[in-house]
Amino acid sequence: MSDPLKLASEFPSADYASWRKLAEDALKGAPFDKKLVTRARDGFSVQPIYTLDDQDDATRLIHEVLTATVEPRETVTGWDIRQLHTHPDPKATNAAILDDLENGATSITLKLDAAARQGREISSGEVGVDGIAIHCLADLKIALDDIYTNLATIGLDAGAAGVPAAALLAAHIASSDDADEAAPAFNIDPIGTLAATGALPCSAEDAIGHAASVACDLIDLFPLATAISVNGTPYYNAGATDGQELACLLASGVTYLRALTDAGMVVDQAAGEIVFNVAVGTDFFAGIAKLRALRMMWSRVLSASGAQDATISINAISAEMALTKVDPWVNMLRTTVTSFAAGLGGADSVTCLPYDHLIGLPDGFARRIARNTQLILQEESNVHRVIDPAGGSWFIENLTKELAQTAWGKFQSLEASGGILKALANGSLKSEIETVWQEREKRLATRRDPLTGVSEFPNIAEAKVQCDTPDLDAIQADAKSRQTKYDGTVGKDLASMMEAARAGATIGHIFTDLYGTSAATRISPLTPHRLSESFEALRKRADAHKSASGSFPQIFLANLGKVAQHTARATFARNFFEAGGIEAITSNGFDTADAAAKAFAESDAKIAVICGSDPQYGDMASDVAKALKSAGASMVYLAGHPGEARDSYEAAGIDEFIYVGADVLAICGAALDHLLGKRGEK
Structure with missing residues (x-):
């Protein structure tokens, strides 16, 4: 009896040479390398097709290495759905957080306002600007009222005031039940702050050393927490290539690893206190490869450092550079791409920015769409059920390898020239990134890199998206009414800062006692850009x-x-x-x-x-x-x-x-x- 299911066996076997000939015939004399081979921004070539012959020992090992960097439990729970909150009113923020957590989000990030991020007092005119007016423990308690901090991760985005803000959050969580089960993300990051703002209240070396010292105390209190953030978004949003961002992430990570071990941690413990924040753009496959390459390279760093555990924590966030103010509805598609790439790349947590993020304060609908984007991806695709779901694709394996090799070379160059701090201080890193941005601008101007709804298919008659406009005067008045007079002097250790916070000290007061009133370090910051x-x-x-x-x-x-x-x-x-x-x-x-x-x-x-x-x-x-x-x-x-x-x-x-x-x-x-x-x- 003949086999009724021969399927592909009846077709002649295919090989690369035959495909190449057919492709060249279809090009009718046009050069193959020009028409079908893509040149990545990092300089390497991306072929139109990959086969088993393209796999070498290095690519075959990638999946094996990556599976060792992922917690198996994540295949059951899925990645952490993290929501960013920026509403200036702590009361409104609390209502929004509860709504998010009740409807699918599993963690949050609190972005403090411009005054708190710079360590300024409540009298500053920047209270409530570009973030939540959280300046004292009373403010934080309002924002986190009825939030079970042992169930939902609370992340901070506090800029130069990372240490004082961490003390406030630590004081709040420590007073709650089951505090030892909490896993806050304190996200102290002097290097990222210096890159983004160009200023630190003390020398960069002192800021890193103090952050490491406080991190040791934080982890004693909260064993499941992460204390240090390595933030790649300032580099990517300034125009850096994926390889440049990865090199900066590695160089910053190594700097923090050294500081944490110098502060007394063993390597494995120090590595566990670091979380990488990575910007993911709309180049879908590049986003997947970037996260996989980061896992692979950090594993190599930890191995060289003598660590036994190669696990890495990655929070992926939609790149602001890829979002637009005009035709913002298309941002829903863009953030779907960024979130799916992050999930396939193995992110531990994903922040999907609301479609109107650049226009103003997102309403409940915008936040709902952001979190539901991830929920649908998880429930419909089930990619989180597999460790390294992109593994095995010859294209992605090669893309990961090429990107990792390129980024590793850039990382070695950064280290050889004095490290990330020197590259930021002397402006060489900024110059390199600006050169890349200028090349990208040329492609945008000629629409070689098209932007849907902006440079392609624009709709100038579209109705404008309206966002909530809060009453800053009222919010500032409320913030002032919650302040209590604190005349004490704050010590540099975490216990002293927490005690001061409980007694009513503000972030501004703690900041001033720690660092003084003027920025001791100033450089030219990276300039953020958006494609549109x-x-x-x-x-x-x-x-x-x-x-x-x-x-x-x-x-x-x-x-x-x-x-x-x-x-x-x-x-x-x-x-x-x-x-x-x-x-x-x-x-x-x-x-x-x-x-x-x-x-x-x-x-x-x-x-x-x-x-x-x-x-x-x-x-x-x-x-x-x-x-x-x-x-x-x-x-x-x-x-x-x-x-x-x-x-x-x-x-x-x-x-x-x-x-x-x-x-x-x-x-x-x-x-x-x-x-x-x-x-x-x-």
């Missing part, structure tokens, strides 16, 4: 004009012939200019230059774009351009590459050409200057 920022600057100018005049800056589409003849380029032109906030006035199409000129004059527009097919351009473009200029067009564009006809078109009055690969930012910026004036509404 330049396009949004153009859109902001256009929106300001609409607010003042009632309409957007406009451009007239002089469409030629029938709809089928001009639709492709008319659509291209519309998207091109609306990416810069310039509204396109469309038309059904014109058979003569005079008809196009007459419609243009009636539109009240100042500039026009000729849209049609190449044959039409040969027959009509010059005449249409002359007619448009005669009708008052101060600028005339042509949609399409002019090729050898550039000189004749320019002689006829065409000023600029828009085509695939043209600099959208430069052309739209010049058009806005022309329409609004160079100084107008920037």
Whole structure:
């Protein structure tokens, strides 16, 4: 009896050489390496296809190494769903936390306001700005009222005031039942703070040493806690490649590891007190590979340090650089990609930012979408049921290996040149990252790296997302009413700081007693960027004009012939200019230059774009351009590459050409200057 399930056995076997020949035939002479091989930002090549032959001893060992860095229990519980909270009012924050924890979130991060993060007193005008107004133990108790700290991890984002804020949180948790079962994430990170803000209240070395000393005391109180954070987001959001971020994470991690062991911890204990915060962008496979590469490289560091346990803690967070202010609904898709990549990459906890994170304070709906994104990923994909779920993919294994090797080389270079602190202080690291950002900007400007809803398919008429605007005056008044007078002097050890906090000392008071009132260390900080920022600057100018005049800056589409003849380029032109906030006035199409000129004059527009097919351009473009200029067009564009006809078109009055690969930012910026004036509404 013949086998009815032969399936693939009836097909001839495939091999790389045969596939390569078919691919080259399909390219019709175009170079294979240029069309199908991708050059990663870190410099290595990504092939279009991988086979078993691409696996070497190094790639075969990756999965084995990574499985040793993951706690098996995580395959049962899934990664930790962490929610970021920034509402300035502690009472509103408490309500939001309870809502999150009751509906799927498993931990939270409290971001303190700008005043607390810089160790300033409650009299500062920055109370409640860009974070929660938590300045004393009473504030923290309101924010964490009815929160079981032994069940939900409480994380801090406290900037330069990481140590005083940790003392407040430690005092709060220590007074609760089952405090020894709590697993807070104190996230003290002087290096990340220096990179992001350019300032520390003492020397970087002293700040790290003090953080390590306090970490020892914190872990004595809370054995399940993590005390030190290694934060890669300042580097990635400044434009760093994945390899550069990984190198900075390793260099910072090694610096903290040395400080913790110098403070008296054994290596395994010190490694357990460190958590890595990693930014994940929308390059899906790169995000997976980055987390896997970090696990592999940190395992190598720990092995070289004599550690017996290679376990690593990673919190992945949606990269702010990838989010947009315009068409923010697309951010739901972006954060789905970042969260899924984080889960596949083996993150222990994931922070999915709300879609309106950049616009203002997220409401309950935005927070719900953020946490449900992760819940659905866990429940529908079940990737958390597998240790290293991306393992075995020849592509991802090779991508992990290439990224790890590149990042390891950058890490060794950082160490050889004096370490992460020296690279930050002398500006060399900032310069390297800015160079990468400038190259990325060029790709964004020409839409080689497209941004959906921003540089591609923009919707300038979209309704704006409205966010809650809290009453800062009332919040500041409430904060002041909770303050109690504390005249004591605060010691540098954790017990003294906790005692002062219980007696009413504020973060500002503890900070001043520890460090004084002026920043002792100042450098040039890393400059944060977002991929959409330049396009949004153009859109902001256009929106300001609409607010003042009632309409957007406009451009007239002089469409030629029938709809089928001009639709492709008319659509291209519309998207091109609306990416810069310039509204396109469309038309059904014109058979003569005079008809196009007459419609243009009636539109009240100042500039026009000729849209049609190449044959039409040969027959009509010059005449249409002359007619448009005669009708008052101060600028005339042509949609399409002019090729050898550039000189004749320019002689006829065409000023600029828009085509695939043209600099959208430069052309739209010049058009806005022309329409609004160079100084107008920037």
